[in-house]
Each structure stands twice: as structure tokens, then as C-alpha cells.
Amino acid sequence: MNSIPQSSETSGWPGALLADLRQLEAAGRLRLVREITTAQGPEVEVDGRKVLLCCSNDYLGLAGDPRLKAAAIAAVEQWGTGSGASRLISGSMTPHHELERAVADWKRTEAALVFNSGYHANVGTIPALVGRGDLIYSDALNHASLIDGARLSRATVRVYRHLDVTHLESLLEKDKGRSGRRLIVTDSVFSMDADEAPLQAICDLADRYGAWVMVDEAHASGVLGPEGAGLVRELGLGERVQVQMGTFGKALGSFGAYVAGAQALIDTLINRARSFVFTTALPPAVVAASQAAIELVRSDDSLRAGLLERVAMLRAALSERGWRVLPGRAPIIPIVIGDDRETMAFADMLYREGGILAVGIRPPTVPEGTSRIRLTITAAHDESHLARIIQALS
Ligand SMILES: Cc1ncc(COP(=O)(O)O)c(C=O)c1O
Structure with a gap:
């Protein structure tokens, strides 16, 4: 599903559902499911295009180990x-x-x-x-x-x-x-x-x-x-x-x-x-x-140690470039934008122009006014991947 079918019906089946969904869409809160057409890894294919995956929780890169x-x-x-x-x-x-x-x-x-x-x-x-x-x-x-x-x-x-x-x-x-x-x-x-x-x-x-x-x-x-x-x-x-x-x-x-x-x-x-x-x-x-x-x-401690080191490096690089990065050690790097639509537009730009898949997170998943890009990195991201993220966010 890419968007909600237009219909003038607002009641009955499925008119009542479509009316709800259009309301979500109008509020910038509609959620869609994206198809990943390759195995999980630091780079995946979406819509026939290879992108850098920056929103997975496969923190140690073990899903394909x-x-x-x-x-x-x-x-x-x-x-x-x-x-x-x-x-x-x-x-x-x-x-x-x-x-x-x-x-x-x-x-x-x-x-x-x-x-x-x-x-x-x-x-x-x-x-x-x-x-x-x-x-x-x-x-x-x-x-x-x-x-x-x-x-x-x-x-x-x-x-x-x-x-x-x-x-x-x-x-x-x-x-x-x-x-x-x-x-x-x-x-x-x-x-x-x-x-x-x-x-x-x-x-x-x-x-x-x-x-x-x-x-x-x-x-x-x-x-x-x-x-x-x-x-x-x-x-x-x-x-x-x-x-x-x-x-x-x-x-x-x-x-x-x-x-x-x-x-x-x-x-x-x-x-x-x-x-x-x-x-x-x-x-x-x-x-x-x-x-x-x-x-x-x-x-094996090395995967974990390498990951935490790279997370610290990326956090520092993004903060230096003026991004509002919430502090922490974990491989979750939240960049708070605030507004729902701006967050989604920014995620979309990162995807289209930077080839980076880092989804925007909106309420109710996070409190009102704190919509964000939730960037995650994994042990499978190497230096060149991190450089791409920093460049895209520069
Ligand atoms: C803190 C926390 N607890 C529980 C869950 C649910 O785990 P699962 O995805 O295995 O259902 C998640 C995420 O999915 C989570 O982030």
C-alpha cells in the first residue's frame, strides 16, 4: 500500500475505515509498510535501489551471520x-x-x-x-x-x-x-x-x-x-x-x-x-x-566493543555539525526534529538524496513535539558507511 484510495464514502465498509485513514494521512501520521527485497545487512535493496540501512535493531549484525x-x-x-x-x-x-x-x-x-x-x-x-x-x-x-x-x-x-x-x-x-x-x-x-x-x-x-x-x-x-x-x-x-x-x-x-x-x-x-x-x-x-x-x-567482546566505539564517534561527529543528538551509549542515535511533517520530509530527503533508510518516528511512539529520526548503526556498518551518514547529514 502506497497511499489511501480516494473515496467520498465516510461510513459503512470500508468507507468508515478509509475516512479514518485519510484523517491520519492529513495529520502526517499515516504509517506504511516498506518492502525490503534483499537479506538484512548494512545495505539493503528497496524499490530496486541499494540503500544504507540505518534503522535496524540488528545491532551486532548477527541476523545474517x-x-x-x-x-x-x-x-x-x-x-x-x-x-x-x-x-x-x-x-x-x-x-x-x-x-x-x-x-x-x-x-x-x-x-x-x-x-x-x-x-x-x-x-x-x-x-x-x-x-x-x-x-x-x-x-x-x-x-x-x-x-x-x-x-x-x-x-x-x-x-x-x-x-x-x-x-x-x-x-x-x-x-x-x-x-x-x-x-x-x-x-x-x-x-x-x-x-x-x-x-x-x-x-x-x-x-x-x-x-x-x-x-x-x-x-x-x-x-x-x-x-x-x-x-x-x-x-x-x-x-x-x-x-x-x-x-x-x-x-x-x-x-x-x-x-x-x-x-x-x-x-x-x-x-x-x-x-x-x-x-x-x-x-x-x-x-x-x-x-x-x-x-x-x-x-567474543570485540563486536560489541567495536560497535560502541563507532557509535560514540558518530554521535560526536553529528553533534559537531550542529544536530540535536540525544546523549547515550547505545547504538540508537535519536536526532530530534520536533514537527511530524518536517521529520517525515527529512527522512524522505535522506532516503531520496542520500540513499539512507532512517525512518522518522512520530507520536504516539514518541511524545508530541519530539518527532525524530531514529538513526541506528550496527557492527556491520564500516567506516565508509559512517562517512556516508555524516556526509548526508552535513
Ligand atoms: C523496549 C522493548 N521491549 C519490548 C519490545 C518488543 O519486542 P519484540 O519485537 O520481540 O516483540 C521492543 C521492540 O520491539 C522494545 O523496544
Whole structure:
């Protein structure tokens, strides 16, 4: 789909839908799906043209890595293509269990559970832990899947200002006399701003107010911390963060997600997380690729170190050229433009004139007035690719 068909109908089927879509289009908020006609990599083909890919979360460039591909192919040969049923019926195969043992070992937790995606993990885990009468404290910029999980739980949700532990503390203090469980939920590296949650201070508050802490490491898994195990491990908070969640679809180049923590947490999720219980288990090949990725990030620091070095270099170069680049270490480089239409026009110009695919991000994904180009780079981008980005943004 490239644009909305013109029609004078505004009601019935599909007139009512077309009228909604035209409104989105008029507001500069219409989203379209682009077809990538080659495999993922630093350069891809779109509309018959080779472009530099600067918006993928394949941070370590593993989505096309021969070692992951070989693991997936071997798993297809040994285990077939589908798992045939949910984990609780007959879909729980040896590769799933091996991956869970590998995650627990990597994260240094008692146990781990594989979910079909990060979205599944978050919408399943939060309602499994808290419900009506309980309290959730959620950072204002948490990922949509955490927000949806919180809504599904029916717990009372208190949103604290982004990274603001003083605000979080005041909310916890106000609720002091209330009964019920308390769960603080935060991304570790924020997906649209690339900044990092003050996890140490959050854990201190959690201890003081008797709250549990859940951290989403989707953008830190494979990228930060010893063995790429994430920010929680980097800060030595593994014992104080009750729920560590992360995904395999970004830096780990595969697909799916995990929750790691105490055995009691995992047993609770197996029994109560509806997005775990009521869905067919991941295909063994996907699971095997995730396991190969974990082995790779644990055994080789060089990809991660090289990536973080290049990110710092690119951030500095763009700031020097006067761009408003939000600070951070992660390979997400948000360049805030503000206005929706200007952002989309700028992304379009980068694409048409610079051959750079770096999509514009608008509300509701980011707050009103902060539309941005979310530039991401990966370990597969070399010096010449970075030079192209800098030149296009000059
Ligand atoms: C912070 C965060 N959590 C969860 C998810 C969902 O993960 P998945 O893509 O595996 O569903 C994403 C992005 O997709 C994310 O950015």
C-alpha cells in the first residue's frame, strides 16, 4: 500500500475505515509498510535501489551471520520446521529447554523462560505478577508492550516522569498505607531516547518501599554489560531486580524473548502468563539461532566493543555539525526534529538524496513535539558507511 484510495464514502465498509485513514494521512501520521527485497545487512535493496540501512535493531549484525544460519539449518534438519503445539501441550522441545538453560547461565539467574516475542513476554509477565488492587509504577517512556501489559493486569498504574526517581519516590510514599503488591517497571535502555534507567536508585527505592522491579533489556541484551548480558549485570543488580526481560530479535539477530529470574517466577509464568500458555511454541530453528547468538556474544567482546566505539564517534561527529543528538551509549542515535511533517520530509530527503533508510518516528511512539529520526548503526556498518551518514547529514 502506497497511499489511501480516494473515496467520498465516510461510513459503512470500508468507507468508515478509509475516512479514518485519510484523517491520519492529513495529520502526517499515516504509517506504511516498506518492502525490503534483499537479506538484512548494512545495505539493503528497496524499490530496486541499494540503500544504507540505518534503522535496524540488528545491532551486532548477527541476523545474517553464517554461524546463526548454520545453527538454524541444522535445527531444521534435526527437529523440523514447526513445534506443533504450545509449550504446555507438546511443543516444548529440547532446543527450547537448552535455550532456557543458556539464558539463565548468561544472566546468572536460577531459571529463565522463552516467550515468542518481547511483546508476548511483557503482556504476559506483568498480569501474571500483579492484578486488581496492586500497584504498578511505570516510567513515562516505557515501551508500548510494558504499557499494554500494565493495562491488561488491571492493577492501578502510576506513571512517573521519565527517569525521575524523585517523582517515583513521591508516588511510592503517597501509596505507603495501601495494601497490595508493588511492581516498578522500566526499560533499561530506552528504545526511542537511548538513555538508561537509574537502576541503582530504583532498586534502592524498591527495597525501601517493598516493591518488585522488572527491567526490559530489549535494547541492552547483547550490547551492554559483561558478555553482553545487559545493564542489570553491568551494574551488579541481578539479586535486586526480580524480573529481567530481554529479546532475541534485536542485537541477537534471531527472534523471540526471555524472562530470567527465580524458579518461582518462572513457575508462576508457566502457570499464569496467558501469552506463554495460549500460543504455539517457537519453531526449533529460531530457538537454535538464539542459542548460537548467546554463545557468540558471550565468547567474543570485540563486536560489541567495536560497535560502541563507532557509535560514540558518530554521535560526536553529528553533534559537531550542529544536530540535536540525544546523549547515550547505545547504538540508537535519536536526532530530534520536533514537527511530524518536517521529520517525515527529512527522512524522505535522506532516503531520496542520500540513499539512507532512517525512518522518522512520530507520536504516539514518541511524545508530541519530539518527532525524530531514529538513526541506528550496527557492527556491520564500516567506516565508509559512517562517512556516508555524516556526509548526508552535513
Ligand atoms: C523496549 C522493548 N521491549 C519490548 C519490545 C518488543 O519486542 P519484540 O519485537 O520481540 O516483540 C521492543 C521492540 O520491539 C522494545 O523496544
